[in-house]
Amino acid sequence: MRFAVVVFPGSNCDTDMFYAIKEALGEDAHYVSYRESNLSNYDAILLPGGFSYGDYLRSGSIASFAPVMEAVREYAELGKPVLGVCNGFQILLETGLLPGAMKRNDHLKFICETTPIIVTNNQTMFSSEYRQDERISLPIAHAEGNYECDDQTFDELKRHNQIVFQYADNPNGSKGDIAGICNKQGNVLGMMPHPERATVDLLGCDDGLRLFESILVNWREHHAVTS
Numbered sequence: 001m002r003f004a005v006v007v008f009p010g011s012n013c014d015t016d017m018f019y020a021i022k023e024a025l026g027e028d029a030h031y032v033s034y035r036e037s038n039l040s041n042y043d044a045i046l047l048p049g050g051f052s053y054g055d056y057l058r059s060g061s062i063a064s065f066a067p068v069m070e071a072v073r074e075y076a077e078l079g080k081p082v083l084g085v086c087n088g089f090q091i092l093l094e095t096g097l098l099p100g101a102m103k104r105n106d107h108l109k110f111i112c113e114t115t116p117i118i119v120t121n122n123q124t125m126f127s128s129e130y131r132q133d134e135r136i137s138l139p140i141a142h143a144e145g146n147y148e149c150d151d152q153t154f155d156e157l158k159r160h161n162q163i164v165f166q167y168a169d170n171p172n173g174s175k176g177d178i179a180g181i182c183n184k185q186g187n188v189l190g191m192m193p194h195p196e197r198a199t200v201d202l203l204g205c206d207d208g209l210r211l212f213e214s215i216l217v218n219w220r221e222h223h224a225v226t227s
């Protein structure tokens with residue numbers, strides 16, 4: 001499976017993402033520039049964490065106008081997997097590929113810690129290798145992770161099972177303890193916790209690996225070789 005790791009000016013988790021795919025998952029990973037306009041060679045697109053364009057204006061807002069995001073939008077419309085982690089999630093929100101917005105953490109401090117996460121929906125292409133309502137541990141590292149949306153959007157997220165991950169111990173004030181949501185079609189996921197920082201025991205936790213394994217398992221199911 002060929003994964004694209006998109007690199008924006010200011011990305012800083014691209015190498016971790018590349019390592020997670022190449023070394024921990026054992027699949028093909030490629031760095032792709034924010035200038036790229038054709039993503040048709042890839043089976044999944046990964047938007048890594050970081051501080052794209054210095055987080056100026058709002059996190060992810062300037063990156064949402066990068067040339068590659070038009071290609072990501074077209075790619076997502078085809079139903080192919082798009083994952084945004086942390087700053088990647090913020091970019092997906094700013095692009096409108098996911099509903100809602102990110103505010104500064106309610107305590108106005110940057111938080112960097114490993115935190116308990118609940119798998120609220122294991123029926124997605126990103127979470128199927130977890131058990132429903134499983135409690136896992138993942139690192140978080142952000143200043144703007146306080147998810148916000150209006151009540152109508154929140155009801156829709158619940159009605160369409162779009163809330164995929166929730167904080168067990170809300171660290172930032174996020175509405176509904178939201179840590180990760182997907183679009184209605186289920187092929188675009190944004191999440192603040194960093195699964196790519198938790199893919200091997202050596203990192204202290206490997207609960208993130210099953211997220212990438214879920215993508216791979218689901219891709220294989222749709223690309224089964226029948227001879």
Ligand SMILES: NC(=O)CCC(N)C(=O)O
Pocket residue numbers: 013048049050051052055059085086087088141142143144145
């Ligand atoms: N780890 C990251 O992606 C940093 C996120 C980010 N730009 C912030 O909210 O602070």
